Amino acid sequence: MSDPHPITMTVNGQQRSAIVEPRKTLADVLREDMRLTGTHLACEHGVCGACTVLLDGEAVRSCLVFGVQADGAEVTTVEGIAPAPGELSDVQAAFRDCHGLQCGFCTPGFVVSITAFLEKNPAPTDEEIRSGLSGNLCRCTGYTGIVNAVRQVVRERAGGPPNGGAPAGDQPSEGPPTQGVPTIAGHAVTTLPSAP
Ligand code: FES
Numbered sequence: 369m370s371d372p373h374p375i376t377m378t379v380n381g382q383q384r385s386a387i388v389e390p391r392k393t394l395a396d397v398l399r400e401d402m403r404l405t406g407t408h409l410a411c412e413h414g415v416c417g418a419c420t421v422l423l424d425g426e427a428v429r430s431c432l433v434f435g436v437q438a439d440g441a442e443v444t445t446v447e448g449i450a451p452a453p454g455e456l457s458d459v460q461a462a463f464r465d466c467h468g469l470q471c472g473f474c475t476p477g478f479v480v481s482i483t484a485f486l487e488k489n490p491a492p493t494d495e496e497i498r499s500g501l502s503g504n505l506c507r508c509t510g511y512t513g514i515v516n517a518v519r520q521v522v523r524e525r526a527g528g529p530p531n532g533g534a535p536a537g538d539q540p541s542e543g544p545p546t547q548g549v550p551t552i553a554g555h556a557v558t559t560l561p562s563a564p
């Protein structure tokens with residue numbers, strides 16, 4: 369049962385293959401076998417969201433998915449989020465504009481989670497933004513810049529000006545977005561695929 373298995377995935381638009389042990393997580397396959405180290409690992413047990421990638425369009429925690437479960441799937445990592453090499457997606461640009469990162473370790477997970485979240489909810493309320501972010505943890509920023517980045521993307525996609533954050537007088541309070549929203553088990557943006 370522990371013999372290595374050949375797997376093939378479409379990763380960031382390119383077909384990639386590897387031979388992996390069944391116990392190896394998708395995160396480790398991406399980082400070690402495919403050298404895509406933009407996907408970060410922190411808690412490695414499904415709590416922090418740093419390892420979030422898109423699996424067939426759904427945000428998943430790649431530390432909780434086995435690589436063999438992704439055989440045949442389409443995977444998008446943070447390296448594949450931008451429209452072209454050398455460019456930033458609007459979510460990435462908004463993080464830069466709104467100071468949505470400090471050390472940046474959590475940022476790939478946030479960028480991928482927010483990309484998926486805005487696909488499903490293109491016009492979220494502040495409460496929905498905070499709930500949507502509740503599955504990703506950041507130890508540096510206090511979340512205000514991250515929430516403002518999401519607001520900027522929403523405004524830009526609606527045809528409004530970026531202006532670097534929330535309107536005056538509409539600033540979210542400091543503190544993690546998990547306050548007042550469902551616990552991490554009920555987070556809105558990360559789902560797990562069913563086992564094959
Ligand atoms: S490293 Fe996967 S959720 Fe924390």
Ligand code: FES
Binds near residue numbers: 470475
């Ligand atoms: S920017 Fe450092 S953990 Fe989020």
